[in-house]
Amino acid sequence: MIYFLSDAHLGSRVIADPEGHVDRLSRLLRQMGTDATHIFLLGDIFDFWYEYLFEPHRWLHADGTWHMPRSKQLYLPLMQTLRTLTDGGVEVHFFIGNHDIWTFGDLARNTGIRVHRQPEAFTLDGKRIFMAHGDGIVPSDFMQRLPTELQVKIRRFMRLRAFFHHPVPQFLFRLLPPALGDAFGYEWARRSRLKEIRRPCPYKGEKNEELVQWAKEHPEYDYCVFGHRHIRLDLELGNNRRVLILGDFFQQFTYAVLHNGQLQICQHTL
Template structure:
């Protein structure tokens, strides 16, 4: 259990997609997120980055992706000050190995995390591959986390591998936008809500907090719980804030 000290807050963010080919000004995009990180450093007790912080991330044995130095430096500043920064792997940055935690001090999570802040119980996850609902992606994810498949990908030259990954990302995002899959589908069709309902049959949680869906949503859920989609830093520039008593989904400067 974590008691939030008076004047301190727990922060949550996801889906920054640093380096995404669809972002017109990548440097301004990164600077905006760094500005937010700098704005919370005076009162942050813990920071939870719930996946897809990078649009693509793969650590070779001697090579890490180019760029993101401002974000990495700011994260180092937080962890050097003793602030726990939790990094959840998402479907876009699933290939985090030892470089990111060893260099920046983040605590890496590859599975959902249960946390108790004060007297409230939180269920935290990026959201990809949870439950049986997205069968196609679940098959892909098994390949992505398979050590042999990871080794095969690592044999590709970074110029080709990262270029291919960016093209895949652009194609995937275009398909999602054309299918309007970033729209709220309703509680009976949102996979993560269906998943949360199954979890609640076994154990109560006060808050479910997910990324992945690129929706900014905070609503009452299943009588005594709340369900939060953290939005993103591509369209909404949203983040979650818990002060020990109240959770708020907030909007940062959009432009």
């Protein structure tokens, strides 16, 4: 079995019980581990994640004990879960989202997961599958069809995205004391969560949803799987091709399973 999950936004300051949220995801991942060959985490697993220069980089010690940096203490059960999965031979792939861009090796080294900073295509169960978090994917002809005000909004997002991905500001931010960087980062993330809760952006329809448009323009893939939008979508594109948007593991608690070439979205219940 192959699993896909995105947008848990762990650690979000709008969540009443952040420990319970981390536990819920950790428990599901351990359950997946009983029959999984691969697990794909498609971005925004953390509401904010930054690996600072002046904090410990080695979390798992030779004697098997864990010493998380104080800024990441909350995530210890998840780190242990990921380590158990990868030690047990499960391939865990972690795509950065737009909230957890800033892993510089610590996460991969301590847990054994593979970090992807770019979209990636895999052949699994005989299907050609394209995966990405979904931010920054805007087909150019699609852009031109949009009203000017929406174009301006997207351009602003892309500029901020380029800044967040740039090594110079990244290095400077890494120099901050973790408590200061986190205070800033979690507050930025909290505001974007609140904005989304107050003004959700529902499915825009086949013609206006950029990820759907992108999938349509790429017939070389059987399936395209995305996160980011926090909507649950499973759309047929003809010729057995499909595009999935995973929902989230924050309010909807959805994820997807691929088994014998069949892909479907599931709902996690407590």
